[in-house]
Amino acid sequence: MCLGIPGRIVSIDDAENRLATVDVGGVRRQINIACIVDAEHPPEACVGDWVLVHVGFAMSRIDEAQAAETLRILAELGEAESEIEAMRMTAAS
Amino acid sequence: MCLGIPGRIVSIDDAENRLATVDVGGVRRQINIACIVDAEHPPEACVGDWVLVHVGFAMSRIDEAQAAETLRILAELGEAESEIEAMRMTAAS
């Protein structure tokens, strides 16, 4: 359920009504950003934000650090594997 | 203007609302007969009437005697012609 897709906000169309344009792989559409703005992060600050888009609403700002952290864990798994592999190769040779 | 066509009333559909069915060369449709009924000639008496139909209304009952009289005059013209013709022929022969 709840198809969501990351997109980048490219412009604010109507700050008062919380309307912005998002870009997903070159495809654009107007979305509502009411759920990702607050006093500290007003509409104007949203341009350039990566957000998770669901049924025309930005439902979450994507946390770049967390994304990187997740990928880091996965990369390490791979490296660990490679190391083990490398060790095996070394052992075998 | 005022396309009118003779037709024959074949049934009364709704005497109160003055609706009847007329037949024109085998084609039928419902028409209003309010203009051809009165106390002496109520709707029920209209079946079999030849009427002049205009935009879905019977506008006149056709006077058979008058029609015959018109045709008689025309027929006499022809006969007069024929007689003259005959006389000429006789004279010429």
Added chain:
Amino acid sequence: MSIVARPKPRNLGKLMVSHVTVAHGGGGKAMKDLIDDVFVSAFDNDLLAPLEDQARLDLAALARHGDRLAFTTDGYVVDPLFFPGGDIGKLAICGTVNDLAVGGAVPLHLSCAVVIEEGMAVETLRAIARSMAATARAAGVSIVTGDTKVVPRGACDKIFITTTGIGVIRPGLEIGADRARPGDIVLVNGRLGDHGAAILCARGDMALQSPVESDCADLSGLIAALLAAVPGVRFMRDATRGGIATVLNELAAASRVAIEIDETATPIDEGVRGFCEILGLDPLYLANEGKIVIAVAPEDAAVALAALRAHPLGRDACAIGKVTAGEAGRVSMNTLFGGRRIVDMLVGEQLPRIC
């Protein structure tokens, strides 16, 4: 005549629903089921290759019929779909078969492209397909390729059918609108205006009840009989939209001749006359779907008329007039009353005159 002998797909799909939705136009299983269940099963013939998007016909086999391929197309949008004397399916076969036959071609194969409005009852579609199949079978033509589109509700009026026909013309036949010569006799194969009157009544807008039935018919047999008797027929055309007035005008213009017809010789059914009187219409402009206008040399007229009258679809055939050397393109009618009037092309369509 099939080239690529192909194992026929015997496991045809089956429709599971009673009404068409846009899903049946989506290219997927629902569409395949619709095509299989309704059309392929009705049209069933050796050349119909539902596995391909094209039919393939042996050119050598075609050449055995004659030297020229005739190729014609018509769209059918009649409303209502079912009417006294026919339905859109019968019409879609007869109309295209007739357009082949009037050129002297033996009708052989048809394609059939349908546009269906979502919401159409599958049973209605089946009835139309069955009617197409039966008419095609009787006419000796096969429906060898097709297409199905489904459009949203309101994007088309129930169903439109486009059939395209190919046939082959025998060597020596030369039939054309430019071939009439002064002195030629103009024939029709029966009473005029039935289809137009039947459709306008069936539509119900004018609330007229009429006994008139459409004359919708496959004329290829009648035409074959005529051509067998008179291979030198100058011109034939089915008098569909615009009626015989339009065909006569086209003939007069293309052949640069005048045409004179006689009202007393022009056969009109009593019911059609009544219909025309009520609405102020002229039967010469009413559509026919089983009537052709024919021009033959004067010496061929009697034989042509006899050939037509010997066929059930030509029983009421008449000579209605002649080609003259008068003003090129001019069609006139000697009225039953002894006057003479011009029978011009209509500008648009006839509208009921009431006032």
Added chain:
Amino acid sequence: MSIVARPKPRNLGKLMVSHVTVAHGGGGKAMKDLIDDVFVSAFDNDLLAPLEDQARLDLAALARHGDRLAFTTDGYVVDPLFFPGGDIGKLAICGTVNDLAVGGAVPLHLSCAVVIEEGMAVETLRAIARSMAATARAAGVSIVTGDTKVVPRGACDKIFITTTGIGVIRPGLEIGADRARPGDIVLVNGRLGDHGAAILCARGDMALQSPVESDCADLSGLIAALLAAVPGVRFMRDATRGGIATVLNELAAASRVAIEIDETATPIDEGVRGFCEILGLDPLYLANEGKIVIAVAPEDAAVALAALRAHPLGRDACAIGKVTAGEAGRVSMNTLFGGRRIVDMLVGEQLPRIC
């Protein structure tokens, strides 16, 4: 190739109004003017015989191209009429030309039947006719016969066009959906799903703006180049409605083979991907109008790919998979992620998944 040399009617009618009304479908002068002014003048060619209801083609001349006649029809109902990358007129020519070409036929002649909604601007109609004419000219085909119907407002969505094509197949070519063999390589001539994505965006219902353009193109030149290089091509089909998933399923079913494609090898434009991600659609099921699925013997694959890539419409051609002896009719995809999934026929059409 014209048989009956006919003085061409140079005095074409002229439309006097800016919008089509039902009068233009009535069979009279208004209809003749519409046909002359919009269609005849645009399609102008030696075989188009507006005086007759049929075109006549010399069978001997046809036989010089090959031994089999290919015959195909399609209705075009695209909405909107004009879209990035094309219009309904271009589509109506390309689609039918492609359906001839994928069977190995040289496309030669088309018929064209249009159903027009009253109220259509004559200028729009002219633009469509011009587009058809230009596309036909570029494809080397002539539009030789036609039909025009006008239906009341609301009885059709602006305009529907049905084109029917005939072409001739060279002796020796044997292309069919039942000819794929295990080991064959499956090719496509470029990126997939552009037409479907472009149309859904152009329709505006989802309020998406996209840079994607329809791939609508005449593929007959590309196919001729391919067949010149690899006359033994087993199968070709344009992947229109239902996308390549549908064509692959049809091929697998008809040839009783399995097909395995690789997601990493399947070319999809970034904009189409974005579009599909937003709406939850699968590009394998999106329509194309300039893409074909090809199956060739493994030894022909490299030559075929080179021939495709040498043509502008095949620059991005790829081998996307292979035919195997697996379960008959089964199409599967090795996902970019290393998994494997079935690529089945869709039931209906794809609907945006949102929730």
Added chain:
Amino acid sequence: MKYVDEFRDREKAEALIREINTVVAGIDLARHRPINIMEVCGGHTHSIFRYGLEGMLPKEIELIHGPGCPVCVLPMGRVDDCVAIAERPEVIFTTFGDAMRVPGSKKSLMQAKAAGADVRMVYSPMDALALARKNPGREVVFFALGFETTMPSTALTVLQAEAEGVRNFSLFCNHITIVPTIKAILDSPDLQLDGFLGPGHVSMVTGTAPYQFIARHYRRPLVVAGFEPLDILQSIWMVLKQIRDGRAEVENQYARIVSDAGNAAALAAVGRVYELREFFEWRGLGSIDHSGVRLRAAYAHFDAEKRFAIPNVTIADPSSCQCGEVLKGVIKPWQCKMFGGACNPETPLGALMVSSEGACAAHYQYGGVQRRMGVA
């Protein structure tokens, strides 16, 4: 068909033509050459062309095709009003078929329909009322058009709507009366008319009395004529006899349909629903006093003119249009510089090219065979 076929009999026609020739031979051609007879009514014009009657008559007789086609004389401004009403989304605009093609200043009803207006052809005003019953959520407007013949049908329809309490039905009233217009023609200084065929179906409603002034005051013969070709020839013969004899009377050839008193029920309905307008605009003839009717105030609810805002702008006829001169018999249709060129049935410029009953359209369509075919 009874009462139809008998009046299309060719032999009787031949006899009549011979009689007509005899009568013409007795007319003083120094005073009457050509003998100009106006058929007031478009229905007569139609029959004359349909049966080729002009070519059967001696060349001394010219038939002048009068203003009696209510479709033709409808002014552009009124068509614009129709279009404005029809274009309202809530309106189903109902009309007789032949009114669909009449050009307004921007579009005809047919073009408005093509552009999306809900315009429907009906055979009868009763059918429009039935549509109103069937579509309670819509406003059904009937385009009421025609002379006295048609007025009773629309009046009775309004009375029926009132009796049933149908509230979503109204008329856009363009009914006109023929007598003031004949009078206007008779008052014109360049008048060339020697006699009239009177409108048979109008007279069936009104009776023959309204024409007496033509005979008495203007001293022109008038014969109320039927519409079959024999009716018309007989009426011409009767007019010619009056001319020959120097009489000017109102005679009734169409007595099988027309009584001298008219139709009392029909006149009562008309009188109840309608009242005279001060003036009404006629295409080709301009404004004519008391030549139209409107709904009485008591039926305001059924008056589309009151219920919908209409532009109500008078659009002048194109200055190149010579319809007025054709109507008065000063020129023949084909003598108008616009005939067949700028003015043709597809894009009519003047009133008389609009309906197939208009003199110019009838000439264009059926042709004055003797002229267009060069027969003399």
Added chain:
Amino acid sequence: MKYVDEFRDREKAEALIREINTVVAGIDLARHRPINIMEVCGGHTHSIFRYGLEGMLPKEIELIHGPGCPVCVLPMGRVDDCVAIAERPEVIFTTFGDAMRVPGSKKSLMQAKAAGADVRMVYSPMDALALARKNPGREVVFFALGFETTMPSTALTVLQAEAEGVRNFSLFCNHITIVPTIKAILDSPDLQLDGFLGPGHVSMVTGTAPYQFIARHYRRPLVVAGFEPLDILQSIWMVLKQIRDGRAEVENQYARIVSDAGNAAALAAVGRVYELREFFEWRGLGSIDHSGVRLRAAYAHFDAEKRFAIPNVTIADPSSCQCGEVLKGVIKPWQCKMFGGACNPETPLGALMVSSEGACAAHYQYGGVQRRMGVA
């Protein structure tokens, strides 16, 4: 595409699969065989089939496809209500695309549209509101459907409609909440589940707290998971590690999107507009207490259920339908006697065949390759 392609990386997947195998090797298979992991969410089900993940996992793991597709679990009676509203002539009924095919007892919305109802697909509830603005003479109803993920968007749309004073807009509210349903499954006596993938986008709104009872009370591990294939594999790996280690915790794999606290603005809008229903009917699962929401009384004007008479009849699931057992992991889709026969995507019998996210439909469409292709 950023934040997409990185999470579809094949090499990282291979590493994860190796890790998963290692972890499975450490699990006590006597107690857990097969290891049943339920992905609650239909979006996960879709990704699992789309990328062929089941075939990549060791055979000891069974993925149980949960009830988390709001389209699938919509009961027939509610679809009948939709159709009844949509068939009103004044209504434009707007819906997400995939809800069009859900069968009611007589027809689906797609069939109602084919039969003439004005049903329109929209991408967003905002688009439905825009339609209401553009069609002031019509009633625009939006078919509000979905879990907590979607509730804020419809709530904000209602608040926007109220602020603008749009009066011809309403919701037919069928929003449901996932937690009571997970609880109902956990309470079932034939429960076979060893752990859960938690719904990533629901959690983005609600935060992770609502799942704590699963870990604490039912002692099952739950990992809130993203929707890309790497997200899913990583989450499975995280669940497996908990199983191996005998832990039962709520973990968050999808931290780039989901914060522990959820989205305050979204929750505030939901709280303002909606309130819990006493119970709500789920297709395949029956009535579940507090599992749905409705509009609060203050927004009654925007509540289609209050504005239009709806049949509101509960239609029992067909008795042959085994959806409930599939949902609880008792049987696999292809073990249902109806699967692929009477129950297929064109004429679905049960909930799970309806949307492409339903477990049975996904099996039918994408196939459990290993099973349907006989790979084992």
